[in-house]
Structure formats: structure tokens, C-alpha cells
Amino acid sequence: MEMTPETMKILANGILLGASALGAGTAMIAGLGPGIGEGYCGGQAVAAIGRQPEASGAITRTMIIGDALAETTGLYALVIALLLLYANPLIGKLVQ
Amino acid sequence: MPNALMLAAEAAAAKELEVNGALKVAKLFEIGGTEIWLTESVIVQWVVMLILLAVILILTHNMKVVPETKRQAAAEMLVEFVRNTVNGTMGEKYGAYTPYIMTLLCYIMISNLMGLLGLRNPTADVSVTGTLAIITFFLVQYNRAKTGKFKGYFKSFVEPLPFMLPFNIIGEFANPLALALRLFGNMTAGLVIGSLIYFALGNFALVIPAVTSLYFDIFSAVMQAYIFIMLSMSYISSAECD
Numbered sequence: 001m002e003m004t005p006e007t008m009k010i011l012a013n014g015i016l017l018g019a020s021a022l023g024a025g026t027a028m029i030a031g032l033g034p035g036i037g038e039g040y041c042g043g044q045a046v047a048a049i050g051r052q053p054e055a056s057g058a059i060t061r062t063m064i065i066g067d068a069l070a071e072t073t074g075l076y077a078l079v080i081a082l083l084l085l086y087a088n089p090l091i092g093k094l095v096q
Numbered sequence: 097m098p099n100a101l102m103l104a105a106e107a108a109a110a111k112e113l114e115v116n117g118a119l120k121v122a123k124l125f126e127i128g129g130t131e132i133w134l135t136e137s138v139i140v141q142w143v144v145m146l147i148l149l150a151v152i153l154i155l156t157h158n159m160k161v162v163p164e165t166k167r168q169a170a171a172e173m174l175v176e177f178v179r180n181t182v183n184g185t186m187g188e189k190y191g192a193y194t195p196y197i198m199t200l201l202c203y204i205m206i207s208n209l210m211g212l213l214g215l216r217n218p219t220a221d222v223s224v225t226g227t228l229a230i231i232t233f234f235l236v237q238y239n240r241a242k243t244g245k246f247k248g249y250f251k252s253f254v255e256p257l258p259f260m261l262p263f264n265i266i267g268e269f270a271n272p273l274a275l276a277l278r279l280f281g282n283m284t285a286g287l288v289i290g291s292l293i294y295f296a297l298g299n300f301a302l303v304i305p306a307v308t309s310l311y312f313d314i315f316s317a318v319m320q321a322y323i324f325i326m327l328s329m330s331y332i333s334s335a336e337c338d
Contacts, residue, residue: 061326064319064322064323064326065323065326065327065330068278068323068326068327071278072274072277072278075274075277075278075281075282076277078281078284078285079277079280079281082284082288
């Protein structure tokens with residue numbers, strides 16, 4: 001197929017937009033970490049409540065804080081993904 | 097074949113998924129090229145303030161020393177809960193922070209629940225959550241300066257070892273950043289997933305959005321307000337110098 005300037009332009013813009021979408025999806029692989037972290041946190045809390053049911057209030061409170069902290073990296077990834085989807089900084093580089 | 101593809105693309109574009117930032121309503125003024133806008137978040141926050149004001153006036157109207165009405169009992173329960181949380185997390189001597197924590201809890205919770213009225217959560221705007229986190233950041237600095245005085249304040253940055261200075265400074269700014277992004281990220285994620293579900297179901301959006309809304313608009317909203325105050329309290333009390 002012959003490459004006219006028109007097709008090259010479409011190709012360049014397509015690669016830029018497609019790569020942004022792929023980047024948003026790839027960023028969310030970071031969701032693995034918080035998933036493992038929160039699961040571990042919840043599991044340990046259940047074990048602790050099983051051992052000491054009378055301390056369930058304090059354990060639940062500590063678990064929620066631990067969950068919130070484990071979630072932080074996932075939220076950083078989410079912010080990057082949202083930026084790439086809705087406020088893409090690369091959009092100015094599209095070939096006119 | 098290309099025609100069919102193009103038609104499908106056009107049909108998809110016509111039904112475009114709308115997840116924008118907060119709407120800009122009116123331009124207020126301009127400082128050195130930076131435009132200051134009146135945004136949707138500000139207006140929804142006025143609604144939040146009105147709701148809070150109404151609730152406070154109703155709950156505290158005609159109070160007695162011994163509670164007679166259910167309203168007063170409910171108000172006392174709420175205050176008691178926050179006071180116990182503050183005393184349990186920060187210690188008795190930080191009782192003066194109870195009004196701030198109470199304000200934070202009520203304000204964030206009502207803001208998060210605004211999604212139920214069909215309004216955009218003000219907390220799904222990073223400038224709102226950022227403001228709340230900056231207030232906490234200054235309270236952390238205030239508490240450190242108050243407990244450590246001049247010498248202790250600066251000494252706390254080179255502890256436990258002097259080469260930790262850059263990490264301590266980064267950590268000082270990372271805490272409020274994470275605090276702001278946690279609330280913003282959670283509320284925005286709920287908003288985006290909600291609109292994606294409505295978009296995917298089209299005209300058949302009947303039961304499923306209600307179930308997801310139960311989690312994102314109610315459970316997550318209350319939980320994130322609670323997490324925000326818990327983390328604010330532990331940041332403030334752990335800034336204490338000894």
C-alpha cells in the first residue's frame with residue numbers, strides 16, 4: 001500500500017491515541033498490589049478476631065486504616081489512567 | 097465493508113460516553129492570566145453547606161440538660177462517637193481537635209452522598225480534596241512546631257539519622273498528597289464506573305446500577321469519610337515531638 005501524507009497522518013494519530021489507551025490499561029496492572037495487600041490485611045484481621053473476639057472493634061479499625069494505606073499505590077495508578085483517558089497531556093501532539 | 101465500519105464508528109461517536117471534570121459555570125475573575133472559574137463543585141458545596149446547616153439547626157433546636165427528644169439523643173450520640181474516636185486514636189490531650197474532626201467527617205460524608213441526589217460529588221474534584229488535605233498538612237506542621245518548639249521542629253527532620261533528611265521532607269508532602277488522591281480517586285472511580293455501567297446498559301439500566309450504586313454511593317462514601325478522618329488524626333498525632 002502506498003503511504004500518502006494523509007494515511008501517515010491517520011497512522012501517527014492512531015498510534016498516539018491507541019498507545020494512550022494501552023498505557024491507561026497497563027497502568028491499572030498496579031491494581032494487583034493493593035489486591036494482594038488488602039487481602040492479606042483482611043485475612044490477618046479475621047485470624048486475629050478469631051483468636052481474640054473481644055478486641056474486634058480495635059482490630060477492625062486498624063484493618064480499615066491498613067486497607068486505606070495499601071490502596072494508595074492503586075489509586076496513584078488510577079489517577080494516571082484517568083489522566084490518560086480524560087485529560088490526556090499528549091493530545092496536543094496530534095498531527096493536524 | 098469500510099462503509100459499515102465507518103457507520104458503526106459514527107453511531108458509537110454519537111452516543112459518546114460523558115465523564116467530564118467538574119463543569120465550569122461562570123468566569124469570576126482573572127489573576128495574571130490564570131482564570132478563576134465558578135465550578136459545579138463550588139455550587140454543590142453550597143448545597144452541602146445548606147444541608148449541614150439545616151441538619152444542625154434541626155438537631156440542636158431547643159436542647160435540654162437531660163435529653164427529652166430523639167433529635168437531641170441522636171445529636172449527642174454523634175458527638176459522643178466522634179469524641180470517643182478522637183480520644184481513642186489521638187489521646188485525651190488532643191480533645192481540642194474534636195470540632196475539626198467532626199466538621200471534616202460531616203462535610204466529607206454529605207459531599208460523598210451527593211451522588212444520591214444526582215449531583216456530582218464535590219469530592220470527585222481534586223481541588224476540593226486537595227484543600228482538605230492542605231488543612232490537615234498545616235495542622236500537622238502546627239502540632240509539630242507546638243510540641244517540639246523551634247529546635248525540635250527542625251530536629252525532627254534529621255531523625256533518626258541526618259541522611260534521612262530528603263526522605264523525611266518527601267514523606268511530609270507525600271502524606272497529604274496521598275490523602276487527597278485517596279478520596280479523589282475513590283469518588284472519581286465510583287463516578288466513572290457508574291457512568292460506564294449506564295453507558296453499557298443503555299435503555300436496559302434497571303437493577304444493576306442500583307446494586308453498584310449501593311456500594312459506590314453509600315458504602316464507599318461513608319467509608320472514605322471515616323478513613324479520611326482516621327488518617328488525618330493519626331498524621332496529626334504522630335507529628336508530636338518528644
